[in-house]
Amino acid sequence: MAETTSSNMQASTFWRDARHKAGENKLTLAAALILLLFVLVSLLAPWLVPYDPLAVEPAAALKAPSLAHPFGTDALGRDILSRVAIATRLDIGMAIGAVVLSFVFGTATGAIAGYFGGWTDAIIGRFMDTIMAFPLFVLAMGIVAALGNSIENIVLATAIINLPFYSRFARSEVNVRRNMTFVEAARMGGNRPFRLLAFHIVPNILPTMMVQGSLNLGWAILNAAGLSFIGLGVRAPTPEWGIMVSEGASYIFSGEWWTFVFPGAALVITVFCFNLIGDGLRDIIDPRRRT
Amino acid sequence: MKIALSFAKRIATAIPSIIGVVVVTFLLARALPGDAAAYYAGSSATPESIAQIRKALGLDKPLWFQFGDYTSRLLHGDLGISLSSGQPVFHDLVTRLPASIELTLCALMFAMLIGLPLGIAAATRPGKAIDHLCRIIVSVGAAFPTFFVALGLVYFFYFRLGIAPEPLGRLNDTYFSIPPTITGLYLVDTLLAGDIQAFWASLSQLVLPSISLGLFALAPIARIARASMLASLSSDFCRTARAMGLSRTRIVYGYGLRNAMLPVINILGMVFSFLLGANVLVEQVFAWPGIGAYAVNAVITSDYAAVQGFVLMMAILYILLNLMVDLAAAAIDPRVRYDG
């Protein structure tokens, strides 16, 4: 594998190139803007929403979308728009939390395994292989069932099942760079192995790892939402997109489609935007890996 | 002989995975918050019966002893008793497994039958409509949560259009008779029993769940098929084939496609991981009597023996499926065949 040019890019040409590529790819830019909007909503929602997401009003139950309730109301008369908006923080938060956790631990273990090799590599590799021996969602279910039904454990389970993804990638990236000249130079400068790893090699693989991270965000949301759909983690009346779809599922047979479509659409849009941004980032940083 | 040896080596690599899986399921069960024995004893247990269960399950013995006990029980097919059904977990799982397998197989066939031709057509007609369609499906299909697709399809095709049957499982037994169990797959058993009506009924019950489950798997299959076909067609050996005057059909299928299949087979591992997991979600929506629905119920009712059995069974199934994928890759690619 040839040396990646990104390691030698100067900061100024990087941003110039990024702006050029972002301009070329209007779709990615649009996705980034939508996501920014979602992040703003997640931060400001409690002050922006028209109704209290937890306020129960039986008289207004299952009303179709209207001017008063743009997304309609659910079985307990709660405004769905407000609930979807409030849930943004929880869903995006769970995904980011899980990805950050697995990113940090995955990169660390992978870098150590890739640099030191030998027994360390074998043990870490065996650990990751064991995780990968399970269908990942099934393992997440098992972890949440074992550790307890809470939101923290959903995040933890999602983080654990994503670990091998980052670990293996970091391992191969570090392996490739281990004998490169810039590492040799730093080694000659008297850096001990861990300093070498932490301050020279890992910063060099960070851009490409972040691409993996952004590509992984969408999957993390789907995982967390899937777990809450089957009743794990999030408990009523907490608004969260997965559990809202699950609550709305019973009403397809009576035609109240808005109870599950709007939270589902929120999921679709968020995942789609994360995927597009991930692809866009990869085109800027690592264009050779595109499929 | 050399081939048989490398195949045996491949099969042998599944063993450490199985051991790892058994260890993890054991540890997960031991990580239960609170008193494990209380969970196994049930909700109406008295302190005496809990103590009895603790002794019976050996939970007062050292960990390694418990592990030995656990593995020996596994080898006898003893996965404990389910709290909700009162039956042995193993029996519950085995009776429900064929339903899940049938659903997963149909979803896989849907994903392959649509995804492969789509990706290949997109690669052989770059820039045309089919190429754009493929790219749209790949990016959009990867964004839809499986449970949302399932609900959407039911709402649209059953509630609005009325062309899909009621989503209440594999076969409506008021109108049709369930075939005698030979393989457990209704599509096969109905044909074997000669009951054509039941065959079509089973098939129509399978359509929406298979599409819901298969849609998310379709995206990576189409994407990889397109990418590897493009790479294959622009490769040196395809150029040689063109220079030698081979027909376009021969080049596209005999040279391009066959080489393009290798990355597709490699991605099947990831696809199976997804299918076995998302099975759970689809079975929930369609009231499918498979092990996924069983597991969801078990998780909600804290039926830990059942959850543990489910995780273990899915993992073993996944390991076997991966082994088959590995062997298929070796069958297609001679370069892979000869290394250990």
Next chain:
Amino acid sequence: MSVPLLSVKNLNVDFRTRSGTVKVLNDVSFSLAKGEILGIVGESGSGKSVLSYALMGLLDDNAAITADRVEFGGIDLAGPTSPLASIRGRELSMIFQSPRTALNPIMRVGRQIEDVLRRHGPVSRANAKAAAIAALARVRIPDPERRYAAYPFELSGGMCQRVMIAMALSCSPSLLIADEPTTGLDVTTQAVVMDLIRDLVQETRMSAILITHDLALAGEYCDRIVVMHAGHIVEVAPASELQSHFAHPYTKGLFAATPTAETELEHLASIPGSLPDLRGELPPCRFLYRCDRRQPDCQTAPIPLRPIGGDHSVRCRHPL
């Protein structure tokens, strides 16, 4: 003077790319007699491979090919009714560099030869295997029955190249184009492969075009040599004549840069500058900015390929 097998007059190839039109070949004209081995030499990027791809019809759709004449055995290859698709592999064949990647990696080599045989048939299934083994024997592959069932990764580079030659010659074409067939092979194997090609050409009175950047190789195996630079043919001469009486400054530079057994390291000269950017405006002589003999009149008008005696032509206003 017999009718040439291949006659090319004013062949131009442009690549349409996002960053502009690349004028890869310009005013390429040459002819090839029956039984002749023609060498095309030039540095990487001179257009020699593009020329061969254009002749075989292997270029992508973004290539615009125009020519006054491209005649092969009396057939017009340049027009819209060009039968290239049906005579490829049969009347004219091509072999490539990097033979191991040029063969299908997951198909046995015997099967690949059979594919070519049965395509240009009529060879029945039963006879195909025997014919393939015979083809392998013809290129002097030892133990051809066993090699028939081999995969490319089980064979050495030299053997893979011989397999490709077997495929290319299986239908006895009248012209074989060899695009850098020995690049990447070790020197001994190079000689073996080139000797094989020469012997087969002489046995069957086939013509061959040898494309290479190795001037010494061309000198040893070719009857006539065409020198290309940046999409132009700059000189054409019989091999011996070229070596002793080269006329174009670029040819002089090429010879000076080619080491012989006697050359000392300090005396190795390189040609200054690099190939011009083939997008944008180009001077009539594309060697202009690298030439130490340039004159004002080199920039005024297009320079034709002019004969300077015997079979020797040069595209230069001030040849050596």
